Amino acid sequence: MMTNLTCDVAIIGAGTAGLAAERSARRNGAKTLLIDEGFGGTTCASVGCMPSKLLIAAGNAMHAVDQAKVFGVDASAKVDGIAVMARVRKERDAFVAGVEKSIDKLPNEVKIEARAKFAGATILALSDGRQVHAKSVVIATGSSPAIPDMFDVVRGRVLTNESIFELKDLPGSIGVIGAGALGLELAQAMARLGVETMVFDMGETIGGLKDPHVAEAYHAILSREMPILLGVELKAEPEGGGVALSGRVRSRAASASTICSSRRAGHRGSRTSGSRRPGSRSMSTGCPTMILTRCNVAARRSSSRAMRITIARYCTRRRRRA
Structure with missing residues (x-):
């Protein structure tokens, strides 16, 4: 027999937007369910703005050396590409770990590790065979x-x-x-x-x-x-x-x-x-x-x-x- 879950707000996707939507809804008294197939962290932390800014910071450091002569400073430097990329990954992984810790703090009854598809306007069919009946559904699946x-x-x-x-x-x-x-x-x-x-x-x-x-x-x-x-x-x-x-x-x-x-x-x-x-x-x-x-x-x-x-x-x- 198919198990039905009920909530006020179901959120599909545990990225930055999904996590924010879930916390906001729960903080305002709603019963929430957060659905994600892997809970692997956010795009921003893993492959988006955070690692890109690390690479930009390295580029800016080299650019500052290149432009130093404008200010009367005689400077030179070499780029160690292996070291640059290793630092990007090290710091990126620390960002991701921080996001994962915040996900771990979510109540277990809120998190559902599965894929979802609509079976009705506010009904979700999960890949594990269950259904979610919600008053509202937030789609935060990213791209x-x-x-x-x-x-x-x-x-x-x-x-x-x-x-x-x-x-x-x-x-x-x-x-x-x-x-x-x-x-x-x-x-x-x-x-x-x-x-x-x-x-x-x-x-x-x-x-x-x-x-x-x-x-x-x-x-x-x-x-x-x-x-x-x-x-x-x-x-x-x-x-x-x-x-x-x-x-x-x-x-x-x-x-x-x-x-x-x-x-x-x-x-x-x-x-x-x-x-x-x-x-x-x-x-x-x-x-x-x-x-x-x-x-x-x-x-x-x-x-x-x-x-x-x-x-x-x-x-x-x-x-x-x-």
Whole structure:
């Protein structure tokens, strides 16, 4: 016989939003159930803003040395890529452990480790065979990177925000495809750490900015540190141990901006019928990033006067590296 559980508020997903929703509802007297398939911590702590800020801090440290001469300070430094990434993971793991401790403090009767799908407006069918009848349901399943089909041929060389922090060493070069905040900040951090970096975007603006004057100024500032190409249609092919990218810039905005890969709706503790398969959505400015490693960049003009971009394998020295 199927067991029924009842509550005032059922929350699907134990990420940052789900944990906050559960605590708020329980604090206000509601009976809650928090459903997650793994209770593995939050995106922010494990693969999001926290580890990315650690990488940014390392990049800023090197950038400060590079700019020291402006202030009359003669300084030099070398980047130890292995040490940089080891520190990122060490501190990231401490953040995740802190989140896990907070989850462990939740009442056991609140936590349900299972997947959920809707069997009615406020009825959830769990993967363990039980049903949850709630007055209200909060969907806080987050999202996950969706790699576009055009990159299937080089999928083994693709990094997303969920895998980049696992690199043992900084790559020799990267092509960053994704012009949201995460794509831009990771690209800038890598560039400042001596990684040959180039950013691409199918969109016509940078960072999802709406004001054209602000976007133009931001574009110009970031372009001092790395090439950023907008309005690019890309094709990827394996080349040696790396990736070759070729593409056509559709507009005149060919000097700087960002490229985004789309993200599909998350499934933290949930199953959504009719969801898109990875890569089925088009890329658009403002989405999280996709990164192709070990790319060296060269650009030339084609006979049609459209910019052509070719990225060949990076195989020699890295700038300012130990």
